[in-house]
Amino acid sequence: MLSKKTKYAFHALTYLGKHRDQKTVLIHDISEEYGISHKFLENILLELRKAGILGSKKGKGGGYYLIKEPKDVALSKVIRLLDGPIALLPCVSLNYYEPCAECKSEALCGLNKVMIQVRDEMLNVLENKSLADILDKE
Amino acid sequence: MLSKKTKYAFHALTYLGKHRDQKTVLIHDISEEYGISHKFLENILLELRKAGILGSKKGKGGGYYLIKEPKDVALSKVIRLLDGPIALLPCVSLNYYEPCAECKSEALCGLNKVMIQVRDEMLNVLENKSLADILDKE
DNA sequence: TATTACCCTATAATATTTATAGACTTTATA
DNA sequence: TATAAAGTCTATAAATATTATAGGGTAATA
Numbered sequence: 001m002l003s004k005k006t007k008y009a010f011h012a013l014t015y016l017g018k019h020r021d022q023k024t025v026l027i028h029d030i031s032e033e034y035g036i037s038h039k040f041l042e043n044i045l046l047e048l049r050k051a052g053i054l055g056s057k058k059g060k061g062g063g064y065y066l067i068k069e070p071k072d073v074a075l076s077k078v079i080r081l082l083d084g085p086i087a088l089l090p091c092v093s094l095n096y097y098e099p100c101a102e103c104k105s106e107a108l109c110g111l112n113k114v115m116i117q118v119r120d121e122m123l124n125v126l127e128n129k130s131l132a133d134i135l136d137k138e
Numbered sequence: 139m140l141s142k143k144t145k146y147a148f149h150a151l152t153y154l155g156k157h158r159d160q161k162t163v164l165i166h167d168i169s170e171e172y173g174i175s176h177k178f179l180e181n182i183l184l185e186l187r188k189a190g191i192l193g194s195k196k197g198k199g200g201g202y203y204l205i206k207e208p209k210d211v212a213l214s215k216v217i218r219l220l221d222g223p224i225a226l227l228p229c230v231s232l233n234y235y236e237p238c239a240e241c242k243s244e245a246l247c248g249l250n251k252v253m254i255q256v257r258d259e260m261l262n263v264l265e266n267k268s269l270a271d272i273l274d275k276e
Numbered sequence: 277t278a279t280t281a282c283c284c285t286a287t288a289a290t291a292t293t294t295a296t297a298g299a300c301t302t303t304a305t306a
Numbered sequence: 307t308a309t310a311a312a313g314t315c316t317a318t319a320a321a322t323a324t325t326a327t328a329g330g331g332t333a334a335t336a
Contacts (some may be wrong), residue, residue, distance in 0.1 A: 001223060003293065003294085005294080007227070008240075010249050011240065014249075028312090037296080039295070040296080043315095058311095060303055084139075089140060090139065110152065110271065110272030110273060110275035111145075114267050118263045121259035121263055122259060124259060126252075133248065133252060177326070178325065194282060196280090196281060196283080197279090197282080197332090197334025198279065198280045199280080199281085199334080200281050200282060201282080279334100279335085280333100280336100281334085282334100283332070284331075288325105288326080291323085293320100294322085298316095300315080302313080304312105
């Protein structure tokens, strides 16, 4: 399951996407809208900014804004950023690969093979759907 | 990511699948083979038994054995049993449905729609692949 | 009837996730 | 230029979930 962090990130991005006409949006406004702790959200937005998805402006009149086109923000990117691997096993993760501790041989592991399929099916959706697809439906 | 519990369950099932010729297999043998804590594994096997996947026999000469054909043990069943929902959001889970706390309207939620797609793609593999597919490759 | 091996519940240890705190920097504007 | 607004950053606390252990109970076998 996606963590709250990731869900909150999607909510924030949706809100920012809907308010692209404004120069900036306050953390406060987003946290109010979804009932998210201001400080918790702060950390999330910071990560999104460091990843180049959001921009920010300090000081009075400041806030956050989308720096990318919604269509260029793949859902997979957001999930990986906040939650880490999308794959169900570390040994089939493209971005966070690690061998499985108890596994003797990846080549001979039947689970490994199936989980590669699952991963690819998931990515097929998550890499090709973007913030734009979410915004469309709201 | 799958929990250790689920991974251990798959290992145990694989081991039991490979030793179907024997009447029973000791917890001990499985825990040795994969370096899993005996007691931890015990709880897992118990759950698999309660779910009707394994049978057991008490006393001397006892142990566990597969009660179903490997092809009839869908991977999705094992994951749901030990890990809970396969879906990435509670609001799109078929077996563990819950509304999302911060979500105002499921019908208007863009994430909801995409995550249904992801779930279906995952299930497309996990419902149709079984223990038999894992055994094949080992 | 002694021994083996699973049954079951409770609890402890650890790790992860979620949330909070507080001091700091930048910016607008009165 | 003083003040208040708003994001920055790091640390830590609280809550929750996962992983592991403990120990007595029950059934089967020889």
